[in-house]
Amino acid sequence: MNDKEIRSIVEALLFIWGDPLSLKDISKILEIEEHHVKKILDQMMDEFNYNRRGLKIVRTKNNYQLTTRPEHYQWISKLSQEKNKKNLSTAALETLSIIAYKQPITKSEIGAIRGVRSDKAIETLLNKDLIKEKGRLDRTGRPIIYGTTDEFLKYFGLDDLDDLPDINNFDIESTEIERKGE
Incomplete structure (x- = not known):
């Protein structure tokens, strides 16, 4: 499996799972070494940011999640019509x-x-x-x-x-x- 295919699979995994996925879990699913998966995830994060895509990959500790860009919130909120989401006092x-x-x-x-x-x-x-x-x-x-x-x-x-x-x-x-x- 080449890196292009791995990137495609990783993107699909992050999209479908929704919640953060650990580097260990992604590596286990792909049956690829963690360091190689991390390298690909880092490249994907850079690519998403460089191309200013509507989605971005966020890393928290060793967990990765596909999210929308915060700067698009005003448009996304119109679609989702979040009710009762209050800011912190x-x-x-x-x-x-x-x-x-x-x-x-x-x-x-x-x-x-x-x-x-x-x-x-x-x-x-x-x-x-x-x-x-x-x-x-x-x-x-x-x-x-x-x-x-x-x-x-x-x-x-x-x-x-x-x-x-x-x-x-x-x-x-x-x-x-x-x-x-x-």
């Missing part, structure tokens, strides 16, 4: 940021950082599959610890958590002063 974004940078973290630790309870925000993030329960601490009350999910990475277009901006680059004090002055 400020409280949910604050909570998600804390979890992303401090994970694993408990609800009470999140509340201590935010200065308010975060039950509703955590519930929203769990429902949107952006965070998940990572276990429980072995202390009084056995509090649940939370962390981000692969859906979080996909939602924000990250390959892994190392792609998060360095928290030291944020000017938190001036942001807090600006917010208090509103």
Whole structure:
């Protein structure tokens, strides 16, 4: 099987599956070494981007998924007429940021950082599959610890958590002063 045929099969697999497919699974299906499949996927990603096709291949960790280009959202949304898809509230974004940078973290630790309870925000993030329960601490009350999910990475277009901006680059004090002055 030549590379052109492999690219065609990979594109069909990603299209029909819909959800992310691991490099290992694609390699197993094609009966080809992972490094060769990765090389082909990287070429396909470059080709899709260079030709500005309506679809693109997104990599999250070692999983690949065929998606539409985010810049085409306004037209796609007219077709799909998504109902009730709300953006994240400020409280949910604050909570998600804390979890992303401090994970694993408990609800009470999140509340201590935010200065308010975060039950509703955590519930929203769990429902949107952006965070998940990572276990429980072995202390009084056995509090649940939370962390981000692969859906979080996909939602924000990250390959892994190392792609998060360095928290030291944020000017938190001036942001807090600006917010208090509103």
